[in-house]
Amino acid sequence: MKWRFFLTLSALLVISGASSAVGAEQTPLQVSDCDKCHSSIVTDVAAHGGLHATAVTCLECHLEHPPEGTDAIPACSMCHAPAASAHYQVDNCVGCHNPHHPLAIDLAAASEVNPVCVSCHENEGAQLQEYPSLHTELSCTACHQEHGEYLSCLDCHGPHVEGQSYDDCFTCHKPHKPTVVRYPENSPVSYCSGCHEQATQDLAQNRTRHHDLKCAYCHKDQHKAIPTCETCHGKPHEKSMHNAFPDCLKCHVDPHALAK
Ligand code: HEC
Ligand code: HEC
Ligand code: HEC
Ligand code: HEC
Ligand code: HEC
Ligand code: HEC
Ligand code: HEC
Ligand code: HEC
Ligand code: HEC
Ligand code: HEC
Ligand code: HEC
Ligand code: HEC
Incomplete structure (x- = not known):
């Protein structure tokens, strides 16, 4: 040069x-x-x-x-050179970087930060847009107050049931698409009980072998997934009987308060 x-x-x-x-x-x-x-x-x-x-x-x-x-x-x-990186194309460089101490960044003082964060973290920005939620409306710095750090969910929200930890939240939610609830099959019943008291109570009192099954074993992977009885049992009775009574619950009443 x-x-x-x-x-x-x-x-x-x-x-x-x-x-x-x-x-x-x-x-x-x-x-x-x-x-x-x-x-x-x-x-x-x-x-x-x-x-x-x-x-x-x-x-x-x-x-x-x-x-x-x-x-x-x-x-x-x-x-x-702006052509070298999406980050070098954003506005107001000196709003974040004092050229004499370029890495002492006061994010709280910066105005609109989301486009700047996304200039380097494309995936997180894309995810928040692809799954619109109330988190999409927040500034990245609402949760990431310092670069590379983040607040716990519990700094802003209460748990669904007492004793639920930050790690528990992650079993079901991801911060950049919080409304997409996914969970593994072995999730404890307590994850669901806070919001579904009736089903929890019914199943706890039931004396059939459904009692031993976890909610997530039947309602697999995704919140609001509803299985049919046939998914697991097929059609176990005489064909003529199933033809006469196509609805299993006519006799078995309720999957949570199962009658045999
Ligand atoms: C909203 C705040 C913000 C603005 C505005 C901003 N930056 Fe940054 N910049 C950052 C953050 C945060 C980092 C990451 C720092 C770290 O890794 O600790 C960074 C890192 C950098 C780096 C070092 C890493 C790399 O990719 O080379 C350079 C160079 C840089 N910025 C240049 C610029 C230029 C040029 C502009 C204006 C076109 C600009 N920045 C505007 C926040 C900002
Ligand atoms: C990487 C480029 C860069 C380097 C290296 C740099 N400066 Fe600067 N300097 C700037 C920019 C950009 C501004 C304007 C900052 C602003 O607009 O807030 C500035 C502003 C200034 C100013 C006027 C504003 C003030 O802060 O008083 C002085 C004086 C100055 N620099 C002196 C120096 C000296 C002395 C050095 C070496 C020890 C130096 N600079 C190194 C980029 C640089
Ligand atoms: C003899 C004193 C003196 C020396 C030596 C000196 N400066 Fe300055 N500098 C000043 C003064 C006085 C001003 C303010 C001038 C003005 O505002 O018109 C200034 C202003 C500046 C500015 C701000 C210009 C602007 O447009 O705001 C920069 C940048 C700067 N100096 C950089 C340097 C650098 C780099 C060096 C060393 C290579 C240097 N100065 C050496 C006295 C000096
Ligand atoms: C005269 C050339 C020059 C100018 C002008 C310049 N930089 Fe740099 N800057 C460099 C070089 C060289 C590096 C180190 C290698 C690299 O990252 O490209 C650097 C590194 C950086 C870093 C990383 C610092 C570190 O310690 O990791 C940041 C942030 C940065 N520059 C921001 C800026 C911002 C913001 C401006 C304008 C206010 C600016 N630079 C102006 C040459 C310059
Ligand atoms: C210039 C590019 C750049 C900018 C701008 C930038 N980051 Fe980063 N960020 C990085 C890099 C590179 C890393 C990984 C290296 C490290 O840990 O410092 C990182 C790390 C992170 C991490 C931690 C990742 C981990 O695995 O622990 C978070 C969170 C984060 N950035 C959020 C943000 C937010 C929010 C903003 C906007 C305020 C931002 N970043 C702006 C480049 C950037
Ligand atoms: C509602 C809070 C919240 C908002 C808003 C948020 N994040 Fe995050 N983000 C988090 C949490 C919590 C983590 C930690 C994830 C983990 O530990 O796996 C995280 C992790 C990250 C990471 C590290 C990589 C990863 O996926 O683990 C990056 C990079 C990041 N966020 C960037 C951003 C950017 C960019 C924005 C804004 C466009 C943003 N975040 C908005 C809460 C948030
Ligand atoms: C900085 C505070 C903050 C943090 C940290 C945070 N959130 Fe939020 N979250 C909000 C705000 C604000 C809303 C909007 C609704 C409200 O006021 O509760 C929200 C809404 C939500 C929603 C409903 C989204 C919708 O569109 O209906 C879910 C789910 C959620 N958060 C889960 C989480 C989880 C899980 C974490 C941790 C990974 C987390 N939040 C971390 C502030 C936060
Ligand atoms: C079983 C998995 C699961 C776990 C574990 C979980 N959530 Fe949720 N969360 C949900 C479901 C399901 C919803 C409701 C979605 C709907 O309304 O469609 C929800 C909704 C939310 C909402 C939106 C407001 C509301 O109450 O409806 C927030 C905020 C939230 N969760 C935060 C958290 C936090 C914080 C944790 C950890 C302490 C956590 N969640 C743990 C499944 C879970
Ligand atoms: C934060 C509260 C919350 C948590 C935690 C939660 N749910 Fe829900 N769930 C809801 C809400 C709200 C609805 C919608 C109720 C409605 O539409 O009447 C719902 C609906 C359902 C439905 C019925 C969908 C339909 O079409 O009728 C099933 C099945 C379900 N949840 C299972 C679960 C399971 C299994 C868990 C634990 C892994 C769980 N939920 C955890 C709040 C929650
Ligand atoms: C043996 C499998 C199985 C288990 C275990 C199970 N469910 Fe269900 N659940 C079902 C089936 C099948 C339906 C659909 C019933 C229908 O079609 O009326 C259902 C319906 C629901 C519904 C929507 C209708 C209603 O009754 O409100 C909710 C909410 C629900 N289950 C929550 C739960 C919760 C919470 C648990 C754990 C405490 C749980 N389920 C355990 C199979 C199961
Ligand atoms: C996700 C799988 C699954 C679904 C869906 C399911 N079940 Fe079951 N069910 C089981 C398992 C596992 C058992 C324990 C015995 C076994 O291994 O077959 C069982 C046992 C039973 C029994 C025998 C109870 C006992 O104590 O001997 C009946 C009756 C029954 N289920 C009816 C139903 C009906 C009716 C539905 C639909 C409302 C249904 N099941 C949905 C998995 C399921
Ligand atoms: C007309 C009433 C009736 C209907 C309809 C019915 N069942 Fe049954 N089912 C029974 C009775 C009574 C038993 C207990 C007698 C026995 O063990 O054979 C039973 C037993 C079972 C068992 C336990 C078998 C075992 O080996 O322990 C399963 C599983 C079952 N039913 C599933 C279903 C499914 C799935 C449907 C719907 C496709 C269904 N049933 C429809 C009356 C019914």
């Missing part, structure tokens, strides 16, 4: 008001000079600049200096 050096000693002396040097031969401004007048910035960059302290110098960003140079502030796109 070839950098233009517009900075000169005369410019420097003009700003510092050293009139005696006006007309002296122009010497390019060095990186080591910045400390003389911008010492706090030099200290800040050295301590927190990250790759902006090690991969570039002050002068590679600040190609000009006032009053001669009017273009002292570089555009980020000068080095982070």
